[in-house]
Amino acid sequence: MSGRRPLISGNWKMNLTHLDAINLVQKLSYSLADATRRVDVSVHPPFTALRSVQTILDVDDVPIALGAQNVHWQAGGAYTGEISPAMLAKLNVRYVIVGHSERRQLFGETDEDVNKKVKAVLAAGMVPILCVGETLGEREEGRTAEKVLGQLRAGLSGLDSAAIAGMVVAYEPIWAIGTGRTATPDDAQAVCAAVRRAIAADAGEAAAASVRIQYGGSVKAGNIAELMSGSDIDGALVGGASLDPEEFTAIVSYR
Secondary structure, X not given: OOOOOOEEEEEOOOOOOHHHHHHHHHHHHHHOOOHHHOOEXXXXXXXXXXXXXHHHHHHOOOOOEEEEOOOOOOOOOOOOOOOOHXXXXXXXXXXXXXXXXXXXXXXXXXXXXXXXXXXXXXXXXOEEEEEEOOOHHHHHXXXXXXXXXXXXXXXXXXXXXXXXXXXXXXXXXXXHOOOOOOOOHHHHHHHHHHHHHHHHHHHOHHHHHHOEEEEEOOOOOOOHHHHOOOOOOOEEEEOHHHHOHHHHHHHHOOO
């Protein structure tokens, strides 16, 4: 591992009422007390649970960062059903997932949309977790680098080196999300290394050395340590396993 502090993020997706979320984060506040001394942790509840989780984290001074799963790029206006960056920032949200493959595939988000969201999150003083990843077909056709680096460069378009240095990039092969299939540690490291090299080429070595790169896709307690052994893998974006407090604690406590 490098000197970059690992970041393990739990993406709860469309799960848990605000009451369920309170229960889960209270359990995590106890079980993760030791692990958070070595690893940064964020949880990303649905919008309806953000305020409830924020209250628990703030009142009990829990060392877990609050994250959101999505955001709109506009500051406000006639966008029914959307949430602005300022709304999230006022809830002390620290990290915002942007461009998750489910948003791209199911809701038609384009690279241009993702880039607007990245810029809006940064402008509001939060940290984007920019998701990139290829489909199984693209992988089998040998187009992994083309797809992943294309999404990366589009997402980072127009940003200066300092902004990129403080970001998080999450490599999530689409074929491994929720399928039980996981990229091998060597495959995950190879793609994350390619991401870092691309950032170095476009934004400079300092930005590449600072940016944190997560792996996501069927991450579990049983594979996290091996995945994290990659020199360019600085954390994990965890889906279903983050809903189980014991499993998520084991993932965060991998070292």
